[in-house]
Amino acid sequence: MPNIASAKKRTRQNEKRRLKNQAEKSAIRTQEKKLRALVAEKKLEEAQKAQVQLSSLVDKAAKRNLVHKNAASRKKARTAQLVKKASAPAAT
Numbered sequence: 001m002p003n004i005a006s007a008k009k010r011t012r013q014n015e016k017r018r019l020k021n022q023a024e025k026s027a028i029r030t031q032e033k034k035l036r037a038l039v040a041e042k043k044l045e046e047a048q049k050a051q052v053q054l055s056s057l058v059d060k061a062a063k064r065n066l067v068h069k070n071a072a073s074r075k076k077a078r079t080a081q082l083v084k085k086a087s088a089p090a091a092t
Contacts, residue, residue, distance in 0.1 A: 039086045051083050
């Protein structure tokens with residue numbers, strides 16, 4: 001445990017940030033699970049909306065260095081591909 005006041009404050013700040021970051025990462029994972037469930041159920045309109053929301057969450061997380069920008073880009077690309085692939089057979 002820290003003894004110095006500034007170290008105590010730093011510990012409090014770190015804990016708040018950790019919880020906030022944890023919640024944000026959890027929200028991204030939850031949104032991705034919802035998206036994949038919608039694609040599996042063939043609810044493509046809702047899946048596209050969920051994909052836009054997921055992209056927004058991922059972009060914000062990457063902007064704040066919560067996830068690496070390349071990891072964010074990869075997640076967005078893979079989910080976009082998933083939605084596109086699911087909607088392609090319906091179009092033809």
